[in-house]
Amino acid sequence: MHDLVIMGTIVNGRKIIRGSIAIDGGKISKISTGILKGEDVITLKRGQTLLPGLIDVHTHLRDFTEKPKESIRTGTMAAVHGGLTTVFDMPNTKPPIIDVVTFHWREEAFRGRAYSDYALGFLLSGNCGEAQKARADFYKVFMGASTGGIFSEDFEGDYSCAPGVLSVHAEDQATITRRPERPPEAEVLAVKRALNTAEKLKKPLNICHVSTAEGMVEILRAGLPWVSFEVTPHHLFLTMRDYGRNPLLKVYPPLRTERDRAFLWKNFSRVPMIASDHAPHTLEDKESGAAGIPGLETEVALFLDAANRGLIGIHDIVEKMNLNPIRIFGIKNKGLEVGKDADFTIVDLKKEWVVRPEEFYTKAKWSPWEGQKLKGKVVMTIIHGSVVMEDDEIIGKPQGARINVENECS
Ligand code: DOR
Numbered sequence: 286m287h288d289l290v291i292m293g294t295i296v297n298g299r300k301i302i303r304g305s306i307a308i309d310g311g312k313i314s315k316i317s318t319g320i321l322k323g324e325d326v327i328t329l330k331r332g333q334t335l336l337p338g339l340i341d342v343h344t345h346l347r348d349f350t351e352k353p354k355e356s357i358r359t360g361t362m363a364a365v366h367g368g369l370t371t372v373f374d375m376p377n378t379k380p381p382i383i384d385v386v387t388f389h390w391r392e393e394a395f396r397g398r399a400y401s402d403y404a405l406g407f408l409l410s411g412n413c414g415e416a417q418k419a420r421a422d423f424y425k426v427f428m429g430a431s432t433g434g435i436f437s438e439d440f441e442g443d444y445s446c447a448p449g450v451l452s453v454h455a456e457d458q459a460t461i462t463r464r465p466e467r468p469p470e471a472e473v474l475a476v477k478r479a480l481n482t483a484e485k486l487k488k489p490l491n492i493c494h495v496s497t498a499e500g501m502v503e504i505l506r507a508g509l510p511w512v513s514f515e516v517t518p519h520h521l522f523l524t525m526r527d528y529g530r531n532p533l534l535k536v537y538p539p540l541r542t543e544r545d546r547a548f549l550w551k552n553f554s555r556v557p558m559i560a561s562d563h564a565p566h567t568l569e570d571k572e573s574g575a576a577g578i579p580g581l582e583t584e585v586a587l588f589l590d591a592a593n594r595g596l597i598g599i600h601d602i603v604e605k606m607n608l609n610p611i612r613i614f615g616i617k618n619k620g621l622e623v624g625k626d627a628d629f630t631i632v633d634l635k636k637e638w639v640v641r642p643e644e645f646y647t648k649a650k651w652s653p654w655e656g657q658k659l660k661g662k663v664v665m666t667i668i669h670g671s672v673v674m675e676d677d678e679i680i681g682k683p684q685g686a687r688i689n690v691e692n693e694c695s
Contacts, residue, residue, distance in 0.1 A: 287307035287309055290326045291327045316622075338630055339607055340619065344360065345563060355648050357399055366677065369606075381435055383412050398683050404690065417448055494517045496517075513557045519534075520540065526543070558613065562580065586662055631663070636660070639659075640659065
């Protein structure tokens with residue numbers, strides 16, 4: 286008799302099966318096309334589908350001195366509400382995570398407060414000694430300044446120092462100083478420089494939130510197996526024309542043209558990862574020019590809606606928000622396999638709903654998609670075999686844990 290059995294339609298890689306998953310001690314103990322017996326049994330309803338727990342490799346959870354924008358508690362509540370079982374915490378916090386002491390403070394801040402699992406980032410900017418001692422799960426570099434203002438003066442030095450995967454915000458500092466509207470060239474120039482350095486160093490690099498056709502062309506043309514990249518929902522679903530409709534949409538890198546957006550979609554099959562870049566600010570800060578869009582509670586649903594419209598397949602979501610993040614960041618304890626954490630995102634592909642930011646758990650109570658009707662919704666989130674969200678309600682205490690990654694530290 287297993288602790289828990291979940292029965293129903295399961296997306297396993299490219300395959301969709303009907304079967305059961307058994308969970309013991311919070312881990313997957315059996316995956317079967319038959320019926321298994323459990324102390325507890327969750328039978329998925331008609332129209333519901335189980336996906337492996339979805340992972341967002343780019344979120345800004347704030348906290349520290351910026352709790353009015355977001356806290357680890359509210360940010361991870363938003364994550365599980367949106368169907369994310371693991372989130373990557375970006376280190377451009379206040380104070381920034383650029384030394385071991387602040388990194389340990391971050392570890393403490395997460396302990397007992399996170400509803401989802403998490404990976405902790407460390408910000409590299411001429412602080413190699415500290416980075417090597419911190420034992421972070423991933424590292425971050427800003428080639429050009431964004432929220433927090435820190436950027437790398439020596440990209441190659443910082444990149445060669447990173448003891449794990451380096452996520453890079455690729456916008457060229459000199460270009461954005463001259464042109465604060467951050468034109469496409471800012472991204473393209475930085476992407477080219479990052480790729481040249483990657484070619485030389487041959488170390489894992491992840492290029493964040495690629496927004497331009499030219500930027501993506503460069504990455505695809507280089508074809509370096511150790512270089513990955515992310516695309517955000519806002520660059521896939523919005524363009525600069527939306528600025529007129531909603532002045533809150535300011536974001537770095539900026540929204541682009543319809544041509545760029547169409548290009549990202551045309552090459553969607555070659556995009557390794559989708560990540561929200563969830564970047565909450567207070568309304569006051571947004572009104573005085575802060576850049577960033579909240580995305581945790583709309584991200585998965587937008588792609589379910591896209592699946593319903595025939596733009597993508599459900600396996601694309603699994604590939605770009607589970608399989609590839611696990612592979613690229615070397616996450617050891619995740620995946621739909623026996624022995625891995627029992628993390629699942631259960632969706633109802635047919636459920637229609639309207640985006641109402643006042644019902645969000647994030648402190649950023651606005652959304653570019655406010656009022657929009659979407660078809661497809663996350664109905665349940667399970668982490669370590671416990672239901673942490675069902676029908677928009679968060680259940681239980683924060684029990685999120687830090688992930689295990691394989692890098693030079695381990
Ligand atoms: O728009 C953005 N907001 N872009 C970033 O690079 C950072 C983020 C934030 O932290 O607010």
